[in-house]
Amino acid sequence: MKNFLDRVRPITLTLAVVGIAATAHGALTASETLRVPAPASARATSLSSEDMALARTAWEYFKVNRLESGLVNSAGGFAATTMWDVASQLAGMVAAHELGLVTTSEFDGWMNQTLGALARIPLYKNELPNKAYNAAQLFPTGYGQVNAWKELGFSALDLARLALWLSIVSDRHPEHKVACHAVTARWKTGRLLREGQLMGTDLDKGTETYNQEGRLGYEQYAAHGLRKIGIDAPLAADGPRWMHLVPVEGVEIPVDVRDTNDSVAHNYVTSEPYVLDGIETGYAALPAEWAGRVLLAQTRRTRRTGIPTAWSEDNLDSAPWFVYNSIYVDGREWTTLNSSGNEVSARRGSSLKAAVGWHVLFRTADTERTFKGMRWIADPKQGAFAGYYEATDKPNRALTLNTNGIVLEALLYAHVGKPLERWAAESQATSAR
Amino acid sequence: MVAFANISTAPRTIAREAAGGPQSDTHKDTFRLPGSRAGWRYDSSDKRDLRIDFVRGLAIVVMVTNHLTAGSYLNAFMQGRIYASAAEAFVFLAGLVLGMISLGRLERGGFGEASGKLLVRALTLYKTYLVLAGVAAVATFVRPGAAAPIFESMNAPWWRVAIAAPLLQLPPQIVDVLQLYVLCIAGSPSILYALRRGWTIPLLVASVSFWGLHQLHPYAFSGIPLGREHPYFALAAWQLLYVVGFAFGYHRQVIGLTWSKIPRGFFLALALPLVVAALVANHYDTRLGVWPAAVTQRTSWIALVDRSSLGPVRVVTVAALFVMLWTVIDACWRPLQATVGPVLVTLGQRSLYVYIVHVPFVVAWHALSLPTLSMAASTVGQAMVLVTLWLMVRTRFLFRLIPS
Numbered sequence: 001m002k003n004f005l006d007r008v009r010p011i012t013l014t015l016a017v018v019g020i021a022a023t024a025h026g027a028l029t030a031s032e033t034l035r036v037p038a039p040a041s042a043r044a045t046s047l048s049s050e051d052m053a054l055a056r057t058a059w060e061y062f063k064v065n066r067l068e069s070g071l072v073n074s075a076g077g078f079a080a081t082t083m084w085d086v087a088s089q090l091a092g093m094v095a096a097h098e099l100g101l102v103t104t105s106e107f108d109g110w111m112n113q114t115l116g117a118l119a120r121i122p123l124y125k126n127e128l129p130n131k132a133y134n135a136a137q138l139f140p141t142g143y144g145q146v147n148a149w150k151e152l153g154f155s156a157l158d159l160a161r162l163a164l165w166l167s168i169v170s171d172r173h174p175e176h177k178v179a180c181h182a183v184t185a186r187w188k189t190g191r192l193l194r195e196g197q198l199m200g201t202d203l204d205k206g207t208e209t210y211n212q213e214g215r216l217g218y219e220q221y222a223a224h225g226l227r228k229i230g231i232d233a234p235l236a237a238d239g240p241r242w243m244h245l246v247p248v249e250g251v252e253i254p255v256d257v258r259d260t261n262d263s264v265a266h267n268y269v270t271s272e273p274y275v276l277d278g279i280e281t282g283y284a285a286l287p288a289e290w291a292g293r294v295l296l297a298q299t300r301r302t303r304r305t306g307i308p309t310a311w312s313e314d315n316l317d318s319a320p321w322f323v324y325n326s327i328y329v330d331g332r333e334w335t336t337l338n339s340s341g342n343e344v345s346a347r348r349g350s351s352l353k354a355a356v357g358w359h360v361l362f363r364t365a366d367t368e369r370t371f372k373g374m375r376w377i378a379d380p381k382q383g384a385f386a387g388y389y390e391a392t393d394k395p396n397r398a399l400t401l402n403t404n405g406i407v408l409e410a411l412l413y414a415h416v417g418k419p420l421e422r423w424a425a426e427s428q429a430t431s432a433r
Numbered sequence: 434m435v436a437f438a439n440i441s442t443a444p445r446t447i448a449r450e451a452a453g454g455p456q457s458d459t460h461k462d463t464f465r466l467p468g469s470r471a472g473w474r475y476d477s478s479d480k481r482d483l484r485i486d487f488v489r490g491l492a493i494v495v496m497v498t499n500h501l502t503a504g505s506y507l508n509a510f511m512q513g514r515i516y517a518s519a520a521e522a523f524v525f526l527a528g529l530v531l532g533m534i535s536l537g538r539l540e541r542g543g544f545g546e547a548s549g550k551l552l553v554r555a556l557t558l559y560k561t562y563l564v565l566a567g568v569a570a571v572a573t574f575v576r577p578g579a580a581a582p583i584f585e586s587m588n589a590p591w592w593r594v595a596i597a598a599p600l601l602q603l604p605p606q607i608v609d610v611l612q613l614y615v616l617c618i619a620g621s622p623s624i625l626y627a628l629r630r631g632w633t634i635p636l637l638v639a640s641v642s643f644w645g646l647h648q649l650h651p652y653a654f655s656g657i658p659l660g661r662e663h664p665y666f667a668l669a670a671w672q673l674l675y676v677v678g679f680a681f682g683y684h685r686q687v688i689g690l691t692w693s694k695i696p697r698g699f700f701l702a703l704a705l706p707l708v709v710a711a712l713v714a715n716h717y718d719t720r721l722g723v724w725p726a727a728v729t730q731r732t733s734w735i736a737l738v739d740r741s742s743l744g745p746v747r748v749v750t751v752a753a754l755f756v757m758l759w760t761v762i763d764a765c766w767r768p769l770q771a772t773v774g775p776v777l778v779t780l781g782q783r784s785l786y787v788y789i790v791h792v793p794f795v796v797a798w799h800a801l802s803l804p805t806l807s808m809a810a811s812t813v814g815q816a817m818v819l820v821t822l823w824l825m826v827r828t829r830f831l832f833r834l835i836p837s
Contacts, residue, residue: 009632010631010632010633013632013635014634014635014638016635017638017639017642018638018642020642021639021642021643021645021646024646028646028650028653029649029650032650040657043588043657044589044660045661045662046585046586046588046660048662307729308728308729308732363652363657365650365652369732369735369736372732372735372736372739373728373729373731373732373733373735373736376722376731377728388728393727393728393729394727394728395728414662417588
């Protein structure tokens with residue numbers, strides 16, 4: 001009997017071990033895919049050699065595309081920029097300085113140039129910065145028409161992001177505070193706000209339209225940014241007022257109730273505002289729980305399809321050149337629209353800026369896998385590429401200031417271990433010098 | 434990274450081995466390969482298996498040159514060429530040697546004595562880790578960068594570091610593998626208990642399961658250390674090498690017999706294609722960065738070869754590489770012993786000592802900006818460090834102070 005038990009016990013134990021492991025796997029899988037993830041406790045980390053290599057690559061974009069004006073091309077070799085892109089430029093420069101990629105003297109000189117350029121660009125109707133500029137010669141242009149003077153109107157969303165980054169630069173580097181203030185001091189901000197909502201203009205063939213701007217996500221992120229220049233937009237900031245939950249991949253994600261049935265604007269749900277809000281403000285503008293839901297839907301898609309998913313708006317390296325990869329838009333899931341609102345789902349794909357952003361914020365096994373899988377999509381001499389196409393499984397080789405700036409600011413977030421707005425306010429510029 | 438199993442109680446050298454000097458409390462000749470050319474093959478009745486010391490010495494050379502960062506000829510040859518590093522060999526060998534030794538102790542003094550010795554060893558390594566990490570941390574607080582590359586800077590207040598260090602939550606580069614050893618060896622009494630009870634299969638299944646769970650859920654079993662995204666030598670993954678090594682060491686006689694019945698050609702036929710495949714894949718993946726070209730496939734591949742998680746491809750590569758190395762060393766022992774043996778075996782027999790004393794060399798190397806040296810100069814520099822380490826062992830420099 002004893003011999004029998006001695007023989008049976010290892011088998012029993014083996015079965016027990018397998019059972020425990022299978023149970024643990026099931027429980028962990030359920031935990032990772034059922035529970036809405038929360039942002040990881042932010043704490044400073046030493047960047048790995050691979051992450052530092054990515055930071056150096058992203059900084060190469062800045063060096064290669066720097067113009068004599070101090071501004072940086074918004075796309076590789078294309079001397080145009082927007083105020084959103086200028087914000088990404090400031091983000092990248094601040095990050096590069098903190099990560100030791102640029103000397104203090106070079107940083108200061110470049111920052112002076114940049115802020116000086118922003119302080120003297122011609123404003124749209126002498127009111128606010130135009131939507132696009134020739135970044136080399138500093139005159140207003142249309143999108144994609146860099147050599148002709150053209151006024152397009154202004155964008156509250158773009159200006160809000162710039163205001164936020166001017167505030168961060170000003171806090172972190174008080175020696176540039178006066179120059180930062182000079183940029184916004186000449187703005188006439190009265191038309192940025194109407195009845196508590198953000199407003200923008202479009203000028204087409206001499207006729208200006210004046211529209212509410214922003215949908216859930218971008219709108220609240222922008223409302224927070226505009227507070228930096230004393231503009232309070234209570235309706236725009238009130239996310240819950242515009243939000244309803246829509247199931248995608250079995251996850252109830254936040255979607256704007258306003259869609260193309262009652263306005264011309266699309267209610268894209270994409271990663272960018274949630275990633276930027278987390279990194280820059282620590283979810284002061286949008287609830288972290290909403291971000292967790294947007295991430296979880298993408299995690300479940302990754303697991304269901306095996307396709308690494310980090311969807312965002314992004315440039316492409318071929319026509320139609322710019323798309324909104326939307327987790328949800330206008331009643332449809334996983335839909336990619338071009339700038340005109342037409343579906344171009346054959347060009348769908350994930351963005352490096354979203355992958356790195358989600359990972360530094362949430363640090364899950366899935367975000368790590370997606371980020372590591374996309375981290376190498378770059379040309380070390382030109383910069384990090386935008387992402388990859390799902391249809392071809394090949395890199396989307398678009399080189400943009402926005403991607404490289406956001407990559408750098410995300411790595412800075414990981415490096416300093418706190419939202420950049422708070423980090424800048426708390427830190428003493430002198431301690432870094 | 435080094436195998437810190439204390440396998441000797443007396444100083445040993447090749448000369449003493451050859452002279453038939455006194456043998457210490459060591460492991461027996463284990464996996465001798467029959468059929469080798471009689472004049473070349475390893476053939477010793479010594480308790481201590483010098484082939485293990487040889488492999489450890491080889492791993493030490495790889496480890497030291499890799500830690501002395503430089504674009505040297507040595508690194509060009511030995512760094513990042515395959516999905517394996519010195520660390521995997523050290524961890525496996527530590528388990529193997531402790532498995533052998535613990536069986537002997539078990540037979541002589543019982544489970545209590547064998548377990549006690551294991552815990553004493555874990556304590557020695559724990560104290561070593563505390564001293565090395567502590568000195569580096571204090572130096573970094575006093576002058577950031579002074580202890581690079583162990584710490585570049587301290588991103589936390591001193592009291593958090595002081596709490597994290599004894600809890601093994603401080604991730605000092607170069608030194609962090611000690612944490613893995615401490616935990617593995619501290620857990621060894623449980624491994625020994627299972628083996629003694631005849632629960633080898635359940636033990637191995639548990640180890641593989643733990644490793645497998647880590648592959649699928651890498652954040653579930655590893656606390657995030659202070660100042661780093663995740664532990665570099667994740668216990669849940671790396672314990673696999675140690676536990677398998679320990680079980681092999683414990684069952685050395687059975688495994689040695691089985692090994693001796695299988696023709697050498699079989700092992701080579703099995704291992705060589707895998708090693709060649711790993712070399713080729715690594716070349717196109719790491720060196721050229723052109724394969725796998727599809728993003729989705731590359732994402733999966735990166736997870737399979739991940740070092741901190743000891744991905745499946747690394748496990749297979751390490752196993753094949755070890756089998757191939759062992760086969761060759763066993764078959765060509767005499768010429769190897771006569772040429773590089775005096776250096777490698779000497780270093781391998783004092784692996785913990787060499788590991789400890791190489792740390793200040795690494796710090797000095799970085800402080801003097803030697804990583805920027807030319808290829809030839811850095812090769813000479815690395816060779817000089819290796820020779821110095823060997824001389825330190827031969828002259829028993831500070832042996833009374835530094836554990837070995």
